[in-house]
Amino acid sequence: MDIKQITSPLQYDIIKELAVGDMVSISGRIVTGRDQIHKYLASGNPSPVDLAGLVIYHCGPVVIKEKGQWKITAAGPTTSVREEPYQAQIISKLRPGAIMGKGGMGEKTKKAMSECGCVYLHATGGAAQYLAECIVKVEGVYLEQFGQPESMWVLTIKDLPALVTMDAQGNSLHDDILNDSSKRLEELFSQPFKKSGK
Amino acid sequence: MYDLIRKTSTVLPEDVTLAIKKAIAREEKSSVAKQTLDIILKSIVLSSKNGLPICQDTGTVLVMIEGRPDKSIFHLEKSIKDAIRKLTKEGILRQNCVCSLTEKNTLDNTGMYVPQIHFEPSNGPTRISIMLKGGGSENMSTQYSLPNAKIQAGRDMEGVRRCLLDAVFQAQGKGCAPGILGVCIGGDRASGYLIAKKQLFRKLDDKNPLPVLAALEKTVLKQANELNVGPMGLGGKTTLLGVKIGHAGRHPACYFVTVSYSCWATRRYAVELNQKGEIRKWI
Numbered sequence: 001m002d003i004k005q006i007t008s009p010l011q012y013d014i015i016k017e018l019a020v021g022d023m024v025s026i027s028g029r030i031v032t033g034r035d036q037i038h039k040y041l042a043s044g045n046p047s048p049v050d051l052a053g054l055v056i057y058h059c060g061p062v063v064i065k066e067k068g069q070w071k072i073t074a075a076g077p078t079t080s081v082r083e084e085p086y087q088a089q090i091i092s093k094l095r096p097g098a099i100m101g102k103g104g105m106g107e108k109t110k111k112a113m114s115e116c117g118c119v120y121l122h123a124t125g126g127a128a129q130y131l132a133e134c135i136v137k138v139e140g141v142y143l144e145q146f147g148q149p150e151s152m153w154v155l156t157i158k159d160l161p162a163l164v165t166m167d168a169q170g171n172s173l174h175d176d177i178l179n180d181s182s183k184r185l186e187e188l189f190s191q192p193f194k195k196s197g198k
Numbered sequence: 199m200y201d202l203i204r205k206t207s208t209v210l211p212e213d214v215t216l217a218i219k220k221a222i223a224r225e226e227k228s229s230v231a232k233q234t235l236d237i238i239l240k241s242i243v244l245s246s247k248n249g250l251p252i253c254q255d256t257g258t259v260l261v262m263i264e265g266r267p268d269k270s271i272f273h274l275e276k277s278i279k280d281a282i283r284k285l286t287k288e289g290i291l292r293q294n295c296v297c298s299l300t301e302k303n304t305l306d307n308t309g310m311y312v313p314q315i316h317f318e319p320s321n322g323p324t325r326i327s328i329m330l331k332g333g334g335s336e337n338m339s340t341q342y343s344l345p346n347a348k349i350q351a352g353r354d355m356e357g358v359r360r361c362l363l364d365a366v367f368q369a370q371g372k373g374c375a376p377g378i379l380g381v382c383i384g385g386d387r388a389s390g391y392l393i394a395k396k397q398l399f400r401k402l403d404d405k406n407p408l409p410v411l412a413a414l415e416k417t418v419l420k421q422a423n424e425l426n427v428g429p430m431g432l433g434g435k436t437t438l439l440g441v442k443i444g445h446a447g448r449h450p451a452c453y454f455v456t457v458s459y460s461c462w463a464t465r466r467y468a469v470e471l472n473q474k475g476e477i478r479k480w481i
Contacts, residue, residue, distance in 0.1 A: 060254060
Protein backbone atom coordinates (compact mmCIF):
# COMPACT_ATOMS: atom_id res chain seq x y z
CA MET A 1 0.00 0.00 0.00
CA ASP A 2 1.36 3.44 -0.97
CA ILE A 3 1.78 5.92 1.81
CA LYS A 4 1.07 9.59 1.09
CA GLN A 5 3.33 12.09 2.83
CA ILE A 6 1.36 15.10 4.07
CA THR A 7 2.31 18.18 6.08
CA SER A 8 0.24 20.09 8.62
CA PRO A 9 -0.99 22.82 8.10
CA LEU A 10 -2.65 21.16 5.12
CA GLN A 11 -3.35 22.97 1.85
CA TYR A 12 -6.86 22.74 0.42
CA ASP A 13 -5.72 21.07 -2.82
CA ILE A 14 -4.08 18.29 -0.76
CA ILE A 15 -7.14 17.83 1.46
CA LYS A 16 -9.54 17.39 -1.43
CA GLU A 17 -7.30 14.73 -3.03
CA LEU A 18 -7.30 12.56 0.08
CA ALA A 19 -9.75 9.66 -0.07
CA VAL A 20 -11.07 7.05 2.34
CA GLY A 21 -8.56 4.19 2.53
CA ASP A 22 -5.45 6.32 1.92
CA MET A 23 -2.58 5.60 4.29
CA VAL A 24 -0.83 8.83 5.21
CA SER A 25 2.30 9.82 7.04
CA ILE A 26 1.90 13.20 8.71
CA SER A 27 4.61 15.70 9.60
CA GLY A 28 4.50 19.31 10.75
CA ARG A 29 2.68 21.31 13.37
CA ILE A 30 -0.44 19.96 15.07
CA VAL A 31 -2.51 20.79 18.15
CA THR A 32 -4.20 18.50 20.64
CA GLY A 33 -7.73 19.09 21.82
CA ARG A 34 -10.27 16.92 23.57
CA ASP A 35 -13.47 17.34 25.58
CA GLN A 36 -12.82 20.60 27.45
CA ILE A 37 -11.09 22.33 24.52
CA HIS A 38 -13.93 21.42 22.16
CA LYS A 39 -16.57 22.65 24.57
CA TYR A 40 -14.55 25.85 25.12
CA LEU A 41 -14.07 26.62 21.41
CA ALA A 42 -17.63 25.71 20.45
CA SER A 43 -18.90 28.08 23.14
CA GLY A 44 -17.42 30.95 21.11
CA ASN A 45 -14.14 31.44 22.97
CA PRO A 46 -11.19 32.38 20.74
CA SER A 47 -8.55 29.77 19.93
CA PRO A 48 -5.12 30.67 21.35
CA VAL A 49 -3.59 29.24 18.16
CA ASP A 50 -4.66 29.87 14.55
CA LEU A 51 -6.13 26.49 13.59
CA ALA A 52 -6.44 27.12 9.84
CA GLY A 53 -5.30 24.02 7.96
CA LEU A 54 -3.90 22.39 11.10
CA VAL A 55 -4.49 18.85 12.29
CA ILE A 56 -6.50 18.82 15.53
CA TYR A 57 -5.49 15.67 17.37
CA HIS A 58 -8.01 14.16 19.81
CA CYS A 59 -5.42 13.20 22.36
CA GLY A 60 -4.82 13.63 26.06
CA PRO A 61 -1.10 13.01 26.41
CA VAL A 62 0.91 12.03 29.46
CA VAL A 63 3.40 14.86 29.98
CA ILE A 64 6.22 15.41 32.45
CA LYS A 65 8.61 18.32 32.89
CA GLU A 66 12.24 17.31 32.59
CA LYS A 67 14.98 19.91 33.16
CA GLY A 68 12.44 22.65 32.54
CA GLN A 69 11.31 21.11 29.23
CA TRP A 70 8.00 19.42 28.53
CA LYS A 71 8.31 15.79 27.58
CA ILE A 72 5.45 13.70 26.19
CA THR A 73 5.71 10.15 27.50
CA ALA A 74 2.57 8.71 25.86
CA ALA A 75 0.28 10.12 23.19
CA GLY A 76 -2.28 7.90 21.46
CA PRO A 77 -5.68 9.06 20.19
CA THR A 78 -8.85 9.25 22.26
CA THR A 79 -12.39 8.36 21.11
CA SER A 80 -13.45 11.13 18.72
CA VAL A 81 -17.20 10.74 18.76
CA ARG A 82 -17.43 12.49 22.15
CA GLU A 83 -16.61 15.70 20.26
CA GLU A 84 -19.45 15.19 17.78
CA PRO A 85 -21.67 17.87 19.40
CA TYR A 86 -18.92 20.50 18.90
CA GLN A 87 -16.78 19.43 15.97
CA ALA A 88 -18.88 20.69 13.04
CA GLN A 89 -19.04 24.17 14.51
CA ILE A 90 -15.29 24.24 15.11
CA ILE A 91 -14.59 23.03 11.57
CA SER A 92 -16.77 25.69 9.98
CA LYS A 93 -15.52 28.49 12.20
CA LEU A 94 -11.81 27.74 12.61
CA ARG A 95 -11.17 25.73 9.42
CA PRO A 96 -8.74 23.01 10.54
CA GLY A 97 -7.39 20.83 7.72
CA ALA A 98 -7.93 17.52 9.48
CA ILE A 99 -9.29 15.96 12.62
CA MET A 100 -7.25 13.06 13.95
CA GLY A 101 -8.44 10.57 16.54
CA LYS A 102 -9.95 7.13 16.72
CA GLY A 103 -13.33 5.56 16.12
CA GLY A 104 -14.55 8.08 13.54
CA MET A 105 -17.28 10.71 13.82
CA GLY A 106 -20.93 11.23 12.98
CA GLU A 107 -23.17 12.85 10.39
CA LYS A 108 -22.81 16.48 11.49
CA THR A 109 -19.02 16.32 11.31
CA LYS A 110 -19.12 14.48 8.01
CA LYS A 111 -21.29 17.24 6.52
CA ALA A 112 -19.02 19.99 7.86
CA MET A 113 -15.99 18.19 6.42
CA SER A 114 -17.57 18.14 2.94
CA GLU A 115 -18.62 21.77 3.16
CA CYS A 116 -15.36 23.16 4.52
CA GLY A 117 -12.74 20.80 3.13
CA CYS A 118 -11.51 18.73 6.02
CA VAL A 119 -10.68 15.04 6.51
CA TYR A 120 -10.65 12.59 9.41
CA LEU A 121 -7.42 10.75 10.10
CA HIS A 122 -7.60 7.54 12.09
CA ALA A 123 -4.61 6.87 14.34
CA THR A 124 -4.03 3.57 16.12
CA GLY A 125 -5.70 3.63 19.54
CA GLY A 126 -3.53 2.57 22.44
CA ALA A 127 -0.30 2.69 20.44
CA ALA A 128 0.84 5.47 22.72
CA GLN A 129 4.56 4.76 22.57
CA TYR A 130 4.77 4.31 18.83
CA LEU A 131 2.90 7.58 18.34
CA ALA A 132 4.81 9.47 21.05
CA GLU A 133 8.03 8.67 19.19
CA CYS A 134 6.63 10.63 16.22
CA ILE A 135 6.46 13.79 18.35
CA VAL A 136 9.74 15.59 17.87
CA LYS A 137 9.00 18.79 19.78
CA VAL A 138 6.54 20.33 22.23
CA GLU A 139 6.18 23.91 20.92
CA GLY A 140 3.89 25.11 23.66
CA VAL A 141 0.83 24.59 25.77
CA TYR A 142 -2.34 26.66 26.11
CA LEU A 143 -5.48 26.53 28.24
CA GLU A 144 -3.66 24.72 31.01
CA GLN A 145 -6.57 25.35 33.36
CA PHE A 146 -8.22 22.23 31.91
CA GLY A 147 -5.53 19.97 33.33
CA GLN A 148 -2.70 18.26 31.54
CA PRO A 149 -4.61 15.73 29.41
CA GLU A 150 -7.15 18.37 28.40
CA SER A 151 -4.85 21.30 27.59
CA MET A 152 -4.08 22.43 24.05
CA TRP A 153 -0.60 21.14 23.27
CA VAL A 154 1.14 22.47 20.16
CA LEU A 155 3.42 19.77 18.79
CA THR A 156 5.81 19.18 15.93
CA ILE A 157 5.46 15.67 14.58
CA LYS A 158 7.33 13.60 12.03
CA ASP A 159 5.98 10.65 10.03
CA LEU A 160 2.97 9.84 12.18
CA PRO A 161 1.02 7.04 10.45
CA ALA A 162 -2.76 7.29 10.02
CA LEU A 163 -5.56 6.16 7.74
CA VAL A 164 -8.04 8.49 6.04
CA THR A 165 -11.41 7.14 7.16
CA MET A 166 -13.62 10.18 6.36
CA ASP A 167 -12.89 12.39 3.37
CA ALA A 168 -14.01 15.78 2.07
CA GLN A 169 -16.25 14.05 -0.49
CA GLY A 170 -18.61 12.75 2.20
CA ASN A 171 -17.32 9.16 2.33
CA SER A 172 -16.83 7.34 5.61
CA LEU A 173 -15.20 3.98 6.20
CA HIS A 174 -16.96 3.90 9.59
CA ASP A 175 -20.37 4.01 7.87
CA ASP A 176 -19.30 1.16 5.57
CA ILE A 177 -18.08 -1.02 8.45
CA LEU A 178 -21.21 -0.26 10.49
CA ASN A 179 -23.53 -1.25 7.63
CA ASP A 180 -21.57 -4.38 6.81
CA SER A 181 -21.31 -5.54 10.44
CA SER A 182 -25.01 -4.81 10.95
CA LYS A 183 -25.87 -7.26 8.15
CA ARG A 184 -23.50 -9.83 9.62
CA LEU A 185 -25.08 -9.39 13.04
CA GLU A 186 -28.50 -10.18 11.58
CA GLU A 187 -27.09 -13.36 10.04
CA LEU A 188 -25.50 -14.40 13.34
CA PHE A 189 -28.77 -13.75 15.19
CA SER A 190 -30.38 -16.40 12.98
CA GLN A 191 -28.00 -19.10 14.28
CA PRO A 192 -29.28 -19.90 17.80
CA PHE A 193 -26.84 -21.03 20.50
CA LYS A 194 -26.45 -24.76 21.10
CA LYS A 195 -25.03 -25.73 24.46
CA SER A 196 -22.52 -28.08 22.91
CA GLY A 197 -20.83 -25.14 21.16
CA LYS A 198 -20.05 -24.94 17.48
CA MET B 199 2.79 -1.65 45.42
CA TYR B 200 4.79 0.79 43.32
CA ASP B 201 6.36 -2.04 41.29
CA LEU B 202 3.01 -3.74 40.75
CA ILE B 203 1.23 -0.65 39.43
CA ARG B 204 4.26 0.46 37.42
CA LYS B 205 4.47 -2.89 35.65
CA THR B 206 0.71 -2.88 35.00
CA SER B 207 1.01 0.46 33.20
CA THR B 208 4.10 -0.38 31.15
CA VAL B 209 4.29 -4.12 30.40
CA LEU B 210 1.38 -5.79 28.63
CA PRO B 211 0.60 -9.22 30.15
CA GLU B 212 2.14 -12.10 28.21
CA ASP B 213 -1.15 -13.81 27.36
CA VAL B 214 -2.52 -10.60 25.79
CA THR B 215 0.66 -9.98 23.78
CA LEU B 216 0.52 -13.57 22.53
CA ALA B 217 -3.12 -13.13 21.45
CA ILE B 218 -2.14 -10.05 19.43
CA LYS B 219 0.71 -11.94 17.76
CA LYS B 220 -1.71 -14.72 16.81
CA ALA B 221 -4.12 -12.12 15.41
CA ILE B 222 -1.38 -10.65 13.22
CA ALA B 223 -0.79 -14.09 11.71
CA ARG B 224 -4.51 -14.44 10.97
CA GLU B 225 -5.00 -11.14 9.11
CA GLU B 226 -4.40 -10.69 5.37
CA LYS B 227 -1.00 -9.39 4.27
CA SER B 228 -0.91 -5.61 3.66
CA SER B 229 -4.46 -5.21 5.00
CA VAL B 230 -5.33 -2.24 7.22
CA ALA B 231 -6.04 -4.77 10.00
CA LYS B 232 -2.54 -6.21 9.81
CA GLN B 233 -0.87 -2.80 9.63
CA THR B 234 -2.87 -1.64 12.63
CA LEU B 235 -1.89 -4.70 14.67
CA ASP B 236 1.74 -4.28 13.58
CA ILE B 237 1.76 -0.73 14.98
CA ILE B 238 0.15 -2.03 18.18
CA LEU B 239 2.81 -4.71 18.59
CA LYS B 240 5.64 -2.24 17.93
CA SER B 241 4.16 0.07 20.55
CA ILE B 242 3.91 -2.79 23.09
CA VAL B 243 7.59 -3.60 22.57
CA LEU B 244 8.56 0.07 22.93
CA SER B 245 6.60 0.61 26.14
CA SER B 246 8.13 -2.43 27.77
CA LYS B 247 11.66 -1.52 26.60
CA ASN B 248 11.44 2.13 27.67
CA GLY B 249 9.40 1.51 30.82
CA LEU B 250 6.71 3.95 29.67
CA PRO B 251 2.88 3.70 29.61
CA ILE B 252 1.40 1.25 27.09
CA CYS B 253 -1.46 3.67 26.50
CA GLN B 254 -1.65 7.37 27.34
CA ASP B 255 -4.97 6.58 28.98
CA THR B 256 -3.50 4.84 31.98
CA GLY B 257 -7.03 4.22 33.10
CA THR B 258 -8.77 4.12 36.41
CA VAL B 259 -6.98 2.08 39.03
CA LEU B 260 -9.04 -0.86 40.26
CA VAL B 261 -7.64 -2.75 43.24
CA MET B 262 -8.91 -6.06 44.58
CA ILE B 263 -7.49 -7.20 47.90
CA GLU B 264 -8.10 -10.69 49.20
CA GLY B 265 -6.86 -11.38 52.68
CA ARG B 266 -7.54 -11.67 56.37
CA PRO B 267 -9.46 -8.71 57.70
CA ASP B 268 -6.96 -7.09 60.06
CA LYS B 269 -5.19 -3.77 60.48
CA SER B 270 -2.68 -4.43 57.68
CA ILE B 271 -5.46 -3.59 55.21
CA PHE B 272 -5.24 0.09 56.20
CA HIS B 273 -1.51 0.01 55.63
CA LEU B 274 -2.08 -1.49 52.17
CA GLU B 275 -4.59 1.19 51.30
CA LYS B 276 -2.09 3.89 52.21
CA SER B 277 0.74 2.31 50.25
CA ILE B 278 -1.53 1.97 47.19
CA LYS B 279 -2.41 5.66 47.31
CA ASP B 280 1.22 6.69 47.87
CA ALA B 281 2.32 4.58 44.91
CA ILE B 282 -0.39 6.07 42.69
CA ARG B 283 0.62 9.63 43.60
CA LYS B 284 4.30 8.93 42.94
CA LEU B 285 3.63 7.19 39.61
CA THR B 286 1.43 10.10 38.52
CA LYS B 287 4.29 12.52 39.17
CA GLU B 288 6.61 10.29 37.17
CA GLY B 289 4.30 10.22 34.15
CA ILE B 290 3.63 6.48 34.42
CA LEU B 291 0.02 7.24 35.29
CA ARG B 292 -1.84 10.12 33.63
CA GLN B 293 -3.77 12.64 35.74
CA ASN B 294 -7.01 10.73 35.34
CA CYS B 295 -9.27 11.87 38.15
CA VAL B 296 -11.64 14.81 37.74
CA CYS B 297 -13.88 16.07 40.54
CA SER B 298 -17.41 15.67 39.19
CA LEU B 299 -18.64 18.79 41.00
CA THR B 300 -15.89 21.32 40.38
CA GLU B 301 -14.79 19.81 37.02
CA LYS B 302 -11.21 20.25 38.26
CA ASN B 303 -8.59 17.59 37.75
CA THR B 304 -7.33 16.45 41.15
CA LEU B 305 -3.86 16.16 39.56
CA ASP B 306 -2.78 13.12 41.59
CA ASN B 307 -5.19 10.37 40.53
CA THR B 308 -6.94 10.24 43.88
CA GLY B 309 -10.33 11.68 44.75
CA MET B 310 -13.77 10.83 46.02
CA TYR B 311 -14.00 7.00 45.86
CA VAL B 312 -10.81 6.97 43.76
CA PRO B 313 -8.95 4.65 43.57
CA GLN B 314 -11.57 1.92 43.90
CA ILE B 315 -10.29 -0.58 46.44
CA HIS B 316 -12.38 -3.71 46.96
CA PHE B 317 -11.73 -6.04 49.83
CA GLU B 318 -12.74 -9.67 49.98
CA PRO B 319 -12.13 -11.56 53.21
CA SER B 320 -10.12 -14.71 52.63
CA ASN B 321 -8.13 -17.08 54.77
CA GLY B 322 -5.20 -17.57 52.41
CA PRO B 323 -2.16 -15.36 51.84
CA THR B 324 -2.90 -11.74 50.92
CA ARG B 325 -3.43 -11.36 47.22
CA ILE B 326 -3.61 -8.06 45.35
CA SER B 327 -4.93 -7.63 41.84
CA ILE B 328 -4.53 -4.38 39.91
CA MET B 329 -6.32 -3.36 36.74
CA LEU B 330 -5.82 -0.14 34.79
CA LYS B 331 -8.86 0.28 32.59
CA GLY B 332 -9.13 3.10 30.07
CA GLY B 333 -12.12 5.40 29.69
CA GLY B 334 -12.76 4.61 26.02
CA SER B 335 -13.39 0.95 26.72
CA GLU B 336 -15.28 1.74 29.93
CA ASN B 337 -17.67 3.88 27.87
CA MET B 338 -18.41 0.83 25.70
CA SER B 339 -19.31 -1.32 28.70
CA THR B 340 -23.02 -1.89 29.03
CA GLN B 341 -25.82 -3.68 30.85
CA TYR B 342 -28.88 -5.39 29.38
CA SER B 343 -32.06 -6.13 31.26
CA LEU B 344 -33.72 -9.19 29.76
CA PRO B 345 -36.08 -9.70 28.06
CA ASN B 346 -34.92 -7.12 25.52
CA ALA B 347 -37.36 -6.65 22.62
CA LYS B 348 -34.98 -4.71 20.39
CA ILE B 349 -32.53 -7.58 19.96
CA GLN B 350 -35.14 -10.27 20.77
CA ALA B 351 -33.12 -11.52 23.70
CA GLY B 352 -34.98 -13.75 26.14
CA ARG B 353 -33.93 -14.99 29.55
CA ASP B 354 -31.69 -17.82 28.43
CA MET B 355 -28.22 -18.49 27.02
CA GLU B 356 -29.40 -17.60 23.51
CA GLY B 357 -30.55 -14.26 24.92
CA VAL B 358 -27.14 -13.77 26.52
CA ARG B 359 -25.42 -14.56 23.21
CA ARG B 360 -27.49 -11.87 21.49
CA CYS B 361 -26.57 -9.31 24.13
CA LEU B 362 -22.86 -10.04 23.79
CA LEU B 363 -22.83 -9.84 20.00
CA ASP B 364 -24.89 -6.65 20.14
CA ALA B 365 -22.46 -5.11 22.64
CA VAL B 366 -19.52 -5.86 20.32
CA PHE B 367 -21.44 -4.47 17.35
CA GLN B 368 -22.38 -1.30 19.25
CA ALA B 369 -18.80 -0.76 20.39
CA GLN B 370 -17.46 -0.95 16.79
CA GLY B 371 -13.88 0.40 17.03
CA LYS B 372 -14.62 2.86 19.82
CA GLY B 373 -13.41 0.64 22.68
CA CYS B 374 -10.05 0.04 20.92
CA ALA B 375 -10.79 -3.31 19.33
CA PRO B 376 -9.69 -6.08 19.36
CA GLY B 377 -11.20 -6.17 22.82
CA ILE B 378 -11.88 -8.63 25.59
CA LEU B 379 -15.35 -9.10 27.08
CA GLY B 380 -15.79 -9.65 30.80
CA VAL B 381 -19.37 -10.74 31.37
CA CYS B 382 -21.69 -11.35 34.29
CA ILE B 383 -24.98 -13.18 33.87
CA GLY B 384 -27.28 -12.27 36.75
CA GLY B 385 -26.46 -10.28 39.88
CA ASP B 386 -27.89 -6.81 40.44
CA ARG B 387 -27.17 -3.52 38.67
CA ALA B 388 -24.10 -2.88 40.84
CA SER B 389 -22.64 -6.36 41.39
CA GLY B 390 -23.04 -7.21 37.71
CA TYR B 391 -20.45 -4.64 36.65
CA LEU B 392 -17.95 -5.64 39.30
CA ILE B 393 -18.25 -9.36 38.60
CA ALA B 394 -17.98 -8.68 34.85
CA LYS B 395 -14.81 -6.66 35.44
CA LYS B 396 -13.35 -9.39 37.62
CA GLN B 397 -13.67 -11.83 34.75
CA LEU B 398 -11.08 -9.73 32.92
CA PHE B 399 -8.46 -10.93 35.41
CA ARG B 400 -8.75 -14.42 33.93
CA LYS B 401 -5.94 -15.49 31.59
CA LEU B 402 -6.99 -15.51 27.95
CA ASP B 403 -6.06 -19.17 27.50
CA ASP B 404 -7.91 -20.51 30.56
CA LYS B 405 -11.01 -22.64 30.19
CA ASN B 406 -14.26 -21.93 31.96
CA PRO B 407 -14.92 -24.90 34.30
CA LEU B 408 -18.65 -24.70 33.55
CA PRO B 409 -19.28 -26.43 30.19
CA VAL B 410 -22.23 -24.23 29.22
CA LEU B 411 -20.23 -21.04 29.82
CA ALA B 412 -17.15 -22.50 28.11
CA ALA B 413 -19.30 -23.24 25.04
CA LEU B 414 -20.83 -19.76 25.12
CA GLU B 415 -17.41 -18.10 25.42
CA LYS B 416 -16.16 -20.07 22.43
CA THR B 417 -19.23 -19.36 20.31
CA VAL B 418 -19.32 -15.62 21.03
CA LEU B 419 -15.57 -15.25 20.36
CA LYS B 420 -15.88 -17.00 17.02
CA GLN B 421 -19.04 -15.17 15.96
CA ALA B 422 -17.88 -11.72 17.10
CA ASN B 423 -14.82 -12.19 14.92
CA GLU B 424 -17.15 -12.78 11.97
CA LEU B 425 -18.66 -9.28 12.38
CA ASN B 426 -15.75 -7.76 10.39
CA VAL B 427 -15.46 -4.82 12.78
CA GLY B 428 -11.74 -5.58 13.01
CA PRO B 429 -8.85 -3.89 14.83
CA MET B 430 -9.84 -0.29 15.67
CA GLY B 431 -13.12 -0.84 13.80
CA LEU B 432 -11.37 -0.55 10.42
CA GLY B 433 -12.44 -4.02 9.23
CA GLY B 434 -10.75 -7.40 9.60
CA LYS B 435 -10.95 -10.81 11.19
CA THR B 436 -9.97 -9.86 14.73
CA THR B 437 -12.63 -8.01 16.69
CA LEU B 438 -12.23 -9.80 20.02
CA LEU B 439 -9.25 -11.49 21.71
CA GLY B 440 -11.31 -13.22 24.38
CA VAL B 441 -14.67 -13.69 26.10
CA LYS B 442 -14.80 -14.48 29.83
CA ILE B 443 -18.18 -15.15 31.40
CA GLY B 444 -19.14 -15.43 35.06
CA HIS B 445 -22.51 -15.75 36.72
CA ALA B 446 -24.26 -14.64 39.89
CA GLY B 447 -27.55 -15.39 41.56
CA ARG B 448 -30.35 -12.99 40.64
CA HIS B 449 -33.65 -11.73 41.95
CA PRO B 450 -36.49 -13.68 40.27
CA ALA B 451 -37.72 -10.45 38.65
CA CYS B 452 -34.30 -9.39 37.30
CA TYR B 453 -32.11 -10.85 34.59
CA PHE B 454 -29.13 -8.63 33.86
CA VAL B 455 -26.39 -9.34 31.38
CA THR B 456 -23.48 -7.03 32.12
CA VAL B 457 -20.59 -6.52 29.73
CA SER B 458 -17.30 -4.98 30.73
CA TYR B 459 -15.53 -4.15 27.47
CA SER B 460 -11.77 -4.03 27.74
CA CYS B 461 -9.48 -2.67 25.02
CA TRP B 462 -6.61 -4.66 23.45
CA ALA B 463 -4.39 -2.99 26.06
CA THR B 464 -5.88 -5.03 28.88
CA ARG B 465 -3.55 -4.23 31.75
CA ARG B 466 -3.86 -6.38 34.85
CA TYR B 467 -1.57 -8.25 37.18
CA ALA B 468 -2.00 -10.02 40.49
CA VAL B 469 0.54 -10.75 43.19
CA GLU B 470 0.72 -12.64 46.44
CA LEU B 471 2.29 -10.85 49.41
CA ASN B 472 4.40 -12.27 52.20
CA GLN B 473 3.83 -11.33 55.85
CA LYS B 474 6.04 -8.24 55.53
CA GLY B 475 3.81 -7.02 52.71
CA GLU B 476 6.44 -7.62 50.00
CA ILE B 477 5.68 -9.32 46.69
CA ARG B 478 6.20 -13.06 47.15
CA LYS B 479 4.91 -14.25 43.84
CA TRP B 480 3.45 -12.88 40.58
CA ILE B 481 0.32 -14.80 39.62
